[in-house]
């Protein structure tokens with residue numbers, strides 16, 4: 324059931340002459356662990372930093388060098404690699420290789436492959452800050468961006484020169500995120516906009532205190548990633564989460580239920596799907612103290628009033644939102660799970676509700692696993708076994724794609 328975007332996909336990984344070549348080893352290893360078939364191509368300068376054997380050891384596959392360009396199989400290799408790839412990543416990419424690819428110079432196996440490849444290309448530059456900001460490099464980057472190449476980084480930080488500047492190769496996780504986004508482009512949600520909410524809202528009592536809940540945002544972020552893996556154009560409305568946002572999504576950060584309501588109503592105007600995974604506060608303090616409430620002043624009680632129910636507001640507008648064909652809610656319950664979830668499904672006019680028993684220690688808030696029951700519009704219920712939140716997200720997104728078909 325768990326679709327892994329990398330499983331069985333052919334990823335060509337170009338390594339060029341940069342000290343960041345050692346980070347390319349980590350990237351090759353991660354891609355392989357994710358299930359990709361990774362064919363590494365080293366330029367002659369890359370081999371001054373790392374060896375083909377290093378990559379063969381982590382990918383379990385041959386790593387290519389210019390010797391293969393001129394070897395017995397050279398006539399096949401030189402365009403063959405470019406043809407089989409689902410994705411070409413050049414990481415680290417030196418200024419020299421970026422210039423060669425931009426100008427169509429094909430004097431080593433990596434550049435020949437880049438010229439022959441018809442798959443998407445991601446480039447992660449790594450060089451001295453002065454080389455990256457040089458007009459020549461910037462012009463080459465612009466040419467490649469115009470041709471649809473995705474650049475990731477470089478990041479700011481300590482450089483091999485001892486200076487601090489923009490030139491460091493992006494982290495492996497960020498490059499993996501960009502690769503997922505590219506590989507997902509032709510998925511079954513391509514061309515669809517999906518809005519996902521995540522996290523727990525905070526309702527202020529005074530400038531330092533608030534009413535909130537235990538939501539970590541893990542399920543919502545996993546949903547956003549799964550939707551990107553399926554090619555969707557994703558807006559992630561996030562309340563108070565400290566998770567890295569998936570590459571390729573539009574992140575809208577909010578704090579309170581009112582902030583989330585405004586963001587949701589804005590974003591659903593042109594959306595095809597909405598998945599409300601956020602734990603929205605049901606109550607907020609009637610008054611927010613302008614100054615910090617002092618201990619000596621005392622606070623006998625906090626008067627609360629209901630917040631607006633976002634899904635109710637969406638339900639009221641569905642008649643005028645022709646594209647919004649799939650609205651999914653969550654039901655966090657501690658008792659009478661099915662009955663309460665079915666009531667919410669009807670009241671909020673949902674296409675599906677994901678019910679979870681948050682009293683279990685291995686499911687719900689904060690943990691990496693979830694045990695949910697999916698209840699569809701017709702009332703039918705499907706109990707899923709204990710799964711990771713990533714697997715739950717994948718299942719929900721598959722159903723979303725079916726509803727939007």
Ligand code: CTP
Nearest residue numbers: 599601603604630631632633634652653654655
């Ligand atoms: N929700 C919402 N707006 C709120 C509260 C909740 O849109 N003000 C959404 C949640 O994101 C979730 C669904 O409604 O998708 C159900 O949330 P839940 O907290 O389980 O139910 P409530 O409707 O708040 O009812 P109760 O707290 O009484 O169980």
